Amino acid sequence: GEDVEQSLFLSVREGDSSVINCTYTDSSSTYLYWYKQEPGAGLQLLTYIFSNMDMKQDQRLTVLLNKKDKHLSLRIADTQTGDSAIYFCAEIGGYNKLIFGAGTRLAVHP
Amino acid sequence: GAVVSQHPSRVICKSGTSVKIECRSLDFQATTMFWYRQFPKQSLMLMATSNEGSKATYEQGVEKDKFLINHASLTLSTLTVTSAHPEDSSFYICSASARGSSGANVLTFGAGSRLTVL
Numbered sequence: 001g002e003d004v005e006q007s008l009f010l011s012v013r014e015g016d017s018s019v020i021n022c023t024y025t026d027s028s029s030t031y032l033y034w035y036k037q038e039p040g041a042g043l044q045l046l047t048y049i050f051s052n053m054d055m056k057q058d059q060r061l062t063v064l065l066n067k068k069d070k071h072l073s074l075r076i077a078d079t080q081t082g083d084s085a086i087y088f089c090a091e092i093g094g095y096n097k098l099i100f101g102a103g104t105r106l107a108v109h110p
Numbered sequence: 111g112a113v114v115s116q117h118p119s120r121v122i123c124k125s126g127t128s129v130k131i132e133c134r135s136l137d138f139q140a141t142t143m144f145w146y147r148q149f150p151k152q153s154l155m156l157m158a159t160s161n162e163g164s165k166a167t168y169e170q171g172v173e174k175d176k177f178l179i180n181h182a183s184l185t186l187s188t189l190t191v192t193s194a195h196p197e198d199s200s201f202y203i204c205s206a207s208a209r210g211s212s213g214a215n216v217l218t219f220g221a222g223s224r225l226t227v228l
Contacts (some may be wrong), residue, residue: 014134031215042203043154051207089152089210097144098205102153 004091007034012108014035018076020104025078027070029091033098034074035061036085046087076106084108112138114209116220123194124228131189131223133204139184140206144217145177148201160187194227201225 003025012018016087021102024032030051035043049056049072056063059076062075086103113136123129133143141162147156158179161169166179174200178190187206191198204224207215 033217035219040222040224042221043205045216045218074208092215097156097159100153 003087004047004099004101006087006089006104008102009105010107012079012106013109014079014081016079016107018074018079018083018106018108020074020076020089022074022101024070024071024072024089024099025090026091026093026099029093031092032063032065032072033090034061034072035088035090035100037103039085042069051076059072070071079106079108081108092105111217112206112216114140114204114206114218114220116204116223117186118215118223119221120224120226122226122228125194125195128190128192129194129225131169131202131204133187133189133192133206133220133226135185135206135208135218138206138208140208141184143181143187143204145179145187145189145208146205147201148203148222152203154203157189171215191225194225199227 006022031048034046036046037043047058060077064085066072086105088100088103089098090098115134117132128223142161144155147157148154157172162180162181168174168180201222201224205217205219
């Protein structure tokens with residue numbers, strides 16, 4: 001079945017890079033997404049990558065896709081306290097529904 | 111970019127009453143909207159897919175009589191929690207699908223509605 005898995009927690013020092021990892025099961029997903037959720041708020045689309053790409057860079061964000069291993073990662077360069085949030089990866093499942101991982105809580109400390 | 115507005119952001123109600131949550135696509139038309147529920151420190155659970163002009167498609171285990179969805183126009187979907195009970199207290203988030211600049215189907219989310227049933 002469709003499933004997306006992420007590690008639940010990541011703690012980094014301000015200024016370091018953060019790498020959030022995700023694995024998915026549906027190899028037919030055409031797009032994979034990263035969303036950010038701040039406390040008490042909805043989800044904000046950070047970036048997405050087309051399945052025929054290996055990498056996408058957008059300012060401080062770098063997405064790497066290993067389609068063979070069904071592994072997706074999000075790298076945040078120069079992590080700031082404002083980056084503290086929950087990050088969800090998602091794949092497109094059947095009927096164009098988004099399947100979300102459980103979310104990775106990123107904590108940035110001085 | 112695409113914006114989805116959700117209202118109210120917070121609502122507190124008494125047990126047994128019904129609560130309506132609105133989800134609007136502000137600058138685009140959305141034939142399909144999705145309603146999610148999120149429990150504290152958990153991921154989003156898809157409740158139903160709201161289709162403009164037709165019945166919503168509910169996920170397994172979601173009571174359609176409890177969570178009424180109406181998608182009467184291309185910019186508005188509503189979720190009504192009927193006869194709410196404390197166990198219905200949750201964070202409800204709607205989303206709508208819009209085309210991104212590269213052609214990707216991108217889900218844009220509302221800010222969410224926190225429902226507390228006393």
